[in-house]
Amino acid sequence: MATSDRANRDLRVAVVGATGAVGEVLLNVLAERKFPVGSLLPLASERSAGSRIQFRGESIAVEEARPDAFEQVDVVFFAATGGLSKSLAPEAVRRGAVVIDKSSTWRMDPRVPLVVPEINPAALDKHEGIISCPNCTTIGAVMTLEPLRRAAGLEEVVITTLQAASGAGVAGTSELEAQEQALQKGEALKSDVFASPLARNAVPVCDAFREDGYTLEERKLTDETRKILGLPSLAVTATCVRVPVPVGHSASILVRTERPLLLDEARTALANFPGVELYDTEAPTAQDVVGRDEVLVGRLRRDLASEGLWLWEVSDNLRKGAATNAVQIAEALGERGLL
Amino acid sequence: MATSDRANRDLRVAVVGATGAVGEVLLNVLAERKFPVGSLLPLASERSAGSRIQFRGESIAVEEARPDAFEQVDVVFFAATGGLSKSLAPEAVRRGAVVIDKSSTWRMDPRVPLVVPEINPAALDKHEGIISCPNCTTIGAVMTLEPLRRAAGLEEVVITTLQAASGAGVAGTSELEAQEQALQKGEALKSDVFASPLARNAVPVCDAFREDGYTLEERKLTDETRKILGLPSLAVTATCVRVPVPVGHSASILVRTERPLLLDEARTALANFPGVELYDTEAPTAQDVVGRDEVLVGRLRRDLASEGLWLWEVSDNLRKGAATNAVQIAEALGERGLL
Numbered sequence: 228m229a230t231s232d233r234a235n236r237d238l239r240v241a242v243v244g245a246t247g248a249v250g251e252v253l254l255n256v257l258a259e260r261k262f263p264v265g266s267l268l269p270l271a272s273e274r275s276a277g278s279r280i281q282f283r284g285e286s287i288a289v290e291e292a293r294p295d296a297f298e299q300v301d302v303v304f305f306a307a308t309g310g311l312s313k314s315l316a317p318e319a320v321r322r323g324a325v326v327i328d329k330s331s332t333w334r335m336d337p338r339v340p341l342v343v344p345e346i347n348p349a350a351l352d353k354h355e356g357i358i359s360c361p362n363c364t365t366i367g368a369v370m371t372l373e374p375l376r377r378a379a380g381l382e383e384v385v386i387t388t389l390q391a392a393s394g395a396g397v398a399g400t401s402e403l404e405a406q407e408q409a410l411q412k413g414e415a416l417k418s419d420v421f422a423s424p425l426a427r428n429a430v431p432v433c434d435a436f437r438e439d440g441y442t443l444e445e446r447k448l449t450d451e452t453r454k455i456l457g458l459p460s461l462a463v464t465a466t467c468v469r470v471p472v473p474v475g476h477s478a479s480i481l482v483r484t485e486r487p488l489l490l491d492e493a494r495t496a497l498a499n500f501p502g503v504e505l506y507d508t509e510a511p512t513a514q515d516v517v518g519r520d521e522v523l524v525g526r527l528r529r530d531l532a533s534e535g536l537w538l539w540e541v542s543d544n545l546r547k548g549a550a551t552n553a554v555q556i557a558e559a560l561g562e563r564g565l566l
Numbered sequence: 567m568a569t570s571d572r573a574n575r576d577l578r579v580a581v582v583g584a585t586g587a588v589g590e591v592l593l594n595v596l597a598e599r600k601f602p603v604g605s606l607l608p609l610a611s612e613r614s615a616g617s618r619i620q621f622r623g624e625s626i627a628v629e630e631a632r633p634d635a636f637e638q639v640d641v642v643f644f645a646a647t648g649g650l651s652k653s654l655a656p657e658a659v660r661r662g663a664v665v666i667d668k669s670s671t672w673r674m675d676p677r678v679p680l681v682v683p684e685i686n687p688a689a690l691d692k693h694e695g696i697i698s699c700p701n702c703t704t705i706g707a708v709m710t711l712e713p714l715r716r717a718a719g720l721e722e723v724v725i726t727t728l729q730a731a732s733g734a735g736v737a738g739t740s741e742l743e744a745q746e747q748a749l750q751k752g753e754a755l756k757s758d759v760f761a762s763p764l765a766r767n768a769v770p771v772c773d774a775f776r777e778d779g780y781t782l783e784e785r786k787l788t789d790e791t792r793k794i795l796g797l798p799s800l801a802v803t804a805t806c807v808r809v810p811v812p813v814g815h816s817a818s819i820l821v822r823t824e825r826p827l828l829l830d831e832a833r834t835a836l837a838n839f840p841g842v843e844l845y846d847t848e849a850p851t852a853q854d855v856v857g858r859d860e861v862l863v864g865r866l867r868r869d870l871a872s873e874g875l876w877l878w879e880v881s882d883n884l885r886k887g888a889a890t891n892a893v894q895i896a897e898a899l900g901e902r903g904l905l
Contacts, residue, residue, distance in 0.1 A: 387726035387818040440867030462871030528779030532801030
């Protein structure tokens with residue numbers, strides 16, 4: 228079980244989905260941030276087991292993710308499909324590991340903390356073995372909203388996202404690249420991952436449709452934002468759009484605060500918030516944020532319809548939107564004596 | 567002068583900017599719609615004069631746009647720079663022509679009708695020689711808003727656009743294509759037209775910045791929407807984003823109506839409005855609308871924050887967003903005995 232005597236020693240760390248888009252970045256982030264990995268156990272579905280990954284200059288064989296693999300493991304990062312998280316996370320917890328899960332499987336479970344460490348680290352204290360990492364889109368949004376919430380409360384939030392192909396994993400990035408190649412050759416485009424051809428297009432469908440006309444991605448953004456901010460009835464609504472960008476999610480956000488907030492107060496709140504880099508009225512783009520851990524916030528101005536604020540936010544969906552946030556959760560667990 | 571006896575004869579039509587992105591489409595639309603062109607006079611800036619255009623299978627030399635050129639002309643379409651419209655539109659009117667101007671120069675002039683023929687054709691009756699065609703982004707938006715306004719009034723509109731490169735003319739489309747070619751070759755990207763590299767990116771800057779943090783494009787969308795809908799204090803606010811799409815503007819629109827509006831009532835209003843094609847909860851994309859004159863409206867659903875509606879709208883920015891709307895204005899003038 229998670230006990231504080233583990234805080235001062237190196238940890239046995241497993242990564243499920245080590246060969247995926249997020250898994251690969253996660254291994255880099257663990258090394259970059261000098262997370263105390265004593266030994267690394269890369270795991271994957273049966274299909275990817277047997278391949279090798281690189282970690283801190285070492286080549287390590289990927290093993291099949293099965294319940295037995297989690298014996299003696301301290302921390303498991305799940306960066307694979309929801310199916311693997313659902314079946315295997317409880318097995319890992321049963322064997323004494325702490326699970327940090329990047330899938331959507333456990334996020335809305337009331338027993339599971341959903342954590343962005345800059346915002347709600349105290350939620351970790353009550354964990355029962357599984358901690359969820361929010362959706363990539365949610366993380367950029369709440370990092371932008373939390374400083375404004377602290378300064379003036381939130382009344383209403385309207386979001387339109389412009390999401391990168393890699394949000395759909397390696398398959399998404401590959402499909403975009405294949406479509407671009409096909410366009411250059413004048414060939415027909417194939418779309419398996421995305422609802423419509425993505426190259427030279429904008430497709431307002433991320434993830435599957437629900438009966439009410441929303442996509443799962445849009446509901447995740449609403450539900451997860453409410454849970455992380457601790458505002459279960461916050462008026463927050465979104466349209467999520469896929470754009471032909473390899474990495475870097477953007478979001479156009481209109482925020483109305485409970486109390487009046489001067490532009491200068493908003494500037495101060497955003498500029499002082501850890502993990503946010505304020506571009507003020509300037510326009511950061513997805514390309515500016517690739518490889519970075521900060522959420523870049525720009526286009527700050529008063530909206531023309533009310534006393535609200537417009538903002539434009541970009542984040543690296545594979546780093547702060549996924550891998551970095553997951554590693555930060557592990558770091559926060561360590562700092563709180565929970566590893 | 568514009569007199570009704572011209573209604574039954576073929577017209578002498580001039581097109582200023584005949585070699586530009588909109589000008590070229592305008593010539594096609596005039597031919598497709600069998601607009602009664604007796605003779606065509608293609609005009610352009612000094613730089614482009616001397617080149618040739620094709621109209622109804624005929625090759626015609628482009629002449630320099632100078633005041634004298636407008637003698638004996640009935641209708642002039644301006645599809646060039648604002649500078650040419652500003653200096654030459656009054657010269658054309660002085661010589662008895664009716665001007666239909668695609669530039670932003672005259673749009674907010676209280677003496678100048680700003681017209682989308684499906685919405686406010688009666689505004690044409692008071693014209694004093696110049697009629698403005700709205701910005702491409704505005705046309706898609708108001709075509710979506712007007713059916714809802716008629717059904718239940720408008721209280722508030724929040725828009726995020728995703729705009730095609732061709733909205734910045736041939737230079738925009740060429741820059742995007744050159745950047746894509748450079749990416750394939752691993753070369754550095756050059757950006758002259760757009761604020762940041764557009765290929766594989768999303769750039770939340772269309773047109774120049776104002777002092778208040780808005781871009782000109784965003785203010786056009788607010789100001790023109792208010793004027794066309796005849797709602798001078800409508801709460802309508804926008805963020806305008808350029809995306810790496812050659813043709814086809816998209817917009818994510820949140821609408822709150824004055825009176826409650828059931829989803830089925832919204833469906834009926836949109837489906838019955840001329841020039842709108844309803845995709846209901848489905849997701850039309852920019853690629854679906856290229857070459858078409860309808861505004862495609864989809865992703866219809868109730869917003870999760872209030873009693874509002876989310877919609878997603880796409881239009882061909884060169885056709886309904888520019889050339890087709892301009893030709894429809896000319897047709898409406900004819901129908902009203904004003905040509």
